[in-house]
Amino acid sequence: MPVIHTSVTTDLAPAEALRILTDFGPGRAAAFPNVDQSTLIVHEVGDTWADVTEGNKLGWERERYDWDPAAGTITAVTTESNLWAAGSRWDYRIAAADGGGSTVQVRLERHAKGVMGHLVGALIPLLGARTVRSGLVSALSAH
Incomplete structure (x- = not known):
């Protein structure tokens, strides 16, 4: 189970x-390099959640996205994938940075599914x- 942390x-x-x-509008695929417009499907969106x-x-x-603006947190938990088992996830924590702006901490956890998932997971x-x-x-620069 690979886990990475970055900020x-x-x-x-x-x-x-x-x-x-948490913007799932038409510009999402252009802003995120690993998201192709052909795979982007927004199933449902609520005030603090999305199924995408x-x-x-x-x-x-x-993924089921849930976010808490007051806490500055976002979670995206995999419910279905061709590479990753359910329960794989992204966790974001956004906090004010010293001197202005913000720091976005990311934790990525992957549970491989199938041969291709294990190969990609090894990388x-x-x-x-x-x-x-x-x-x-x-993504943060595109807006």
């Missing part, structure tokens, strides 16, 4: 960073933190 500091206020990460399928040609996952300790950090910088 990004941005000039955005914590509320704005949270808004961007997203990914790319290699892998996709349906996560090697490339995962850099890939996640790069995607997060891209």
Whole structure:
């Protein structure tokens, strides 16, 4: 079970960073490099939750997003995927940074499913933190 931790500091206020990460509108695929428009399906969205399928040609996952603006937290738990078992997850914690802006901490936990999931999962300790950090910088910069 690969788990990675990484963080990004941005000039955005914590509320704005949270808004961007929970924006499931038409710009999501353009903002997140690992999300193809062809796999993005927004099933339902509530005030502090969403049921979304997203990914790319290699892998996709349906996730239940839940967020708490007051706490600055977002969780995305996998409910279905071609690579990852249910219970795989993303956890974000957004906090005000010293001097302004915010720090976004990310924890990614993967439970592989199938041969391809195990192969991709083996790369996560090697490339995962850099890939996640790069995607997060891209998303926060796109808005």
